[in-house]
Amino acid sequence: MTLVLEPRHANAICRHGEADYPAEACGLIGGTVDGDRKVAVQLVPLANQRTATARKRYFIDPESFRRAQEKLDRDGLDVIGVYHSHPDHPAAPSAFDREHAWPWLSYVIVGIGRGRAAQLKSWTLSDDRAAFAEEPITFEERKIVWQ
Amino acid sequence: MAVTVLIPTPLRGYVGGRDAVQVEATSVGELLERLAGEHAALRTHLFAEDGRLRSFVNVYVNDRDIRHLSQRETPVQPGDTVSIIPSIAGGTAVAADQPRLSHEEILRYSRHLILPDVGIEGQRKLKAARVLLVGAGGLGSPAALYLAAAGVGTIGLVDFDVVDQTNLQRQIIHGTSTVGRPKLESATERIRELNPNVRVETFETRLTSENALDIIRDFAIVADGTDNFPTRYLVNDACVLLGKPNVYGSIFRFEGQASVFYAKEGPCYRCLYAEPPPPGLVPSCAEGGVLGVLPGIIGSIQAMEAIKLILGAGESLIGRLLLFDALKLQFRELKLQKDPDCPVCGTHPTVTELIDYQAFCGIGAEPSYSGAEITAEELEAEWQKNPDLLVIDVRDPHEYQIVHIDGAVLIPLGELPTRLGEFDGHREIVTHCHHGARSLKALEILKGAGFSKVRSLRGGIDAWAVNVDPGMPRY
Numbered sequence: 170m171t172l173v174l175e176p177r178h179a180n181a182i183c184r185h186g187e188a189d190y191p192a193e194a195c196g197l198i199g200g201t202v203d204g205d206r207k208v209a210v211q212l213v214p215l216a217n218q219r220t221a222t223a224r225k226r227y228f229i230d231p232e233s234f235r236r237a238q239e240k241l242d243r244d245g246l247d248v249i250g251v252y253h254s255h256p257d258h259p260a261a262p263s264a265f266d267r268e269h270a271w272p273w274l275s276y277v278i279v280g281i282g283r284g285r286a287a288q289l290k291s292w293t294l295s296d297d298r299a300a301f302a303e304e305p306i307t308f309e310e311r312k313i314v315w316q
Numbered sequence: 317m318a319v320t321v322l323i324p325t326p327l328r329g330y331v332g333g334r335d336a337v338q339v340e341a342t343s344v345g346e347l348l349e350r351l352a353g354e355h356a357a358l359r360t361h362l363f364a365e366d367g368r369l370r371s372f373v374n375v376y377v378n379d380r381d382i383r384h385l386s387q388r389e390t391p392v393q394p395g396d397t398v399s400i401i402p403s404i405a406g407g408t409a410v411a412a413d414q415p416r417l418s419h420e421e422i423l424r425y426s427r428h429l430i431l432p433d434v435g436i437e438g439q440r441k442l443k444a445a446r447v448l449l450v451g452a453g454g455l456g457s458p459a460a461l462y463l464a465a466a467g468v469g470t471i472g473l474v475d476f477d478v479v480d481q482t483n484l485q486r487q488i489i490h491g492t493s494t495v496g497r498p499k500l501e502s503a504t505e506r507i508r509e510l511n512p513n514v515r516v517e518t519f520e521t522r523l524t525s526e527n528a529l530d531i532i533r534d535f536a537i538v539a540d541g542t543d544n545f546p547t548r549y550l551v552n553d554a555c556v557l558l559g560k561p562n563v564y565g566s567i568f569r570f571e572g573q574a575s576v577f578y579a580k581e582g583p584c585y586r587c588l589y590a591e592p593p594p595p596g597l598v599p600s601c602a603e604g605g606v607l608g609v610l611p612g613i614i615g616s617i618q619a620m621e622a623i624k625l626i627l628g629a630g631e632s633l634i635g636r637l638l639l640f641d642a643l644k645l646q647f648r649e650l651k652l653q654k655d656p657d658c659p660v661c662g663t664h665p666t667v668t669e670l671i672d673y674q675a676f677c678g679i680g681a682e683p684s685y686s687g688a689e690i691t692a693e694e695l696e697a698e699w700q701k702n703p704d705l706l707v708i709d710v711r712d713p714h715e716y717q718i719v720h721i722d723g724a725v726l727i728p729l730g731e732l733p734t735r736l737g738e739f740d741g742h743r744e745i746v747t748h749c750h751h752g753a754r755s756l757k758a759l760e761i762l763k764g765a766g767f768s769k770v771r772s773l774r775g776g777i778d779a780w781a782v783n784v785d786p787g788m789p790r791y
Contacts, residue, residue: 191559193408195404229403230403231402231403234403235401248325249325257408265405265408266407269372271326271361271372271402272329272330273329276406283559
């Protein structure tokens, strides 16, 4: 599938990663599914719950996930992805990311080098959980249709 | 009527795109089994290899987490709603990227493996770790040995020196058989012998502003075992710029210090010492001496701190300066504050790249002493012709007791300014010390006081022992 992000989403993910540096920042991506496109509509920034080791881990607990999901549901949106930052590491998933990953979701990772956002990439887990594959990102401004 | 199972978005693809399915079951365990039975591709995402529910799969029965109910025994009835709720975890710490341990390693590290704070996972972190030791000397020796023994996978060593007989009193990684050979060779052999699983990466160079970033960049932790201020500031600044922790240790005579400077989480060396001391104020170990066991203690503390950082265990010395006094056998601790005005790690840093640390520490343009120095052979010849020549030994009395040149007058450098009246300004004077540095300071004092015919023995009593009197012991 392809992840469709608006430039403002990518920007917001980078700023969140920079603001929480050197800890990892994380949040959920709400959106809709349109054929083989996951279209991001709204970001839900979350507090990283794994505070003791927040420099190298992030954790979104089920309660936070549930609240976010309910909120998105009211807007007719689903959780289509997760974003997190890798302080001083590349924007590639670690083995730990893979072991804890859900299928189908877009895992957007932004690498933060010395406090500055560098790369932003999206990854999805393979069905057999064996690997993460990079997922194409399309940047589109959402057209607002007045009816 | 069956139980409704709400399927989160990531799993909908495995149940035909639906957001809810109906399952007949009386317990959560049975329900999940049936679900995975009907939709086989779901199984690997819900259950780990050992059959347990994956840690990030949370199951709620009517809004209550089964962890607070009866786990998989939690009963369900027709009409109940069961939700599968993701928790999301991840991060850069790479548990499974870490190398596996061989049978030999499991046996070798068994005393670590049974420690709750280390265990297999911790030992694998150690194996994956890369620690750079700057200096394979007094501090670097015990640090390298303990890190190697502990199973740190890669140890980097920076040194450009050769093993000298005078090193062996404290630099326990080297040995009598390696005197005269490069320290890196000697240290690598010893580490291999101790633990062949350790990879040693050597950098036979002086650490400089030109190469420091490239060398340090590839390591996760730096342990500073340097004996001079320019390199200490260089290591500090490079670590701040690269975001690496710097495990610091220093020793002098009977006292030592240790800390962990990690600008991301606490102060750096410059927050503690913004400016270096004036050159010459703090003698080196070669000038001031050091008790051989002391670097063993401080270097071992550095190894311990590096290992704790790798394991993420305990409380590190970040923000604390440990002071050790061997004679009193006392450890004291000072709390260190991050300095917001620190030129390198403060809020508005002025040092944003590596600078000239020799100049920063006031070393550099060495004053020219051409004509002011005399070699040992020249001194011997002149002294024979002119027995009136005054040779002043400016070393400390306890050095004089080790060995001295017959006929030389002992006036320690510190006493010299107050004892100028003891000698005749018209005599030829030659000052000497151990290696020729303090005698140059003495020369400046004498010249400043009006003595004109003063020279300094180049290479000190050591050169005299080598070139004039081979029967004399060297130290």
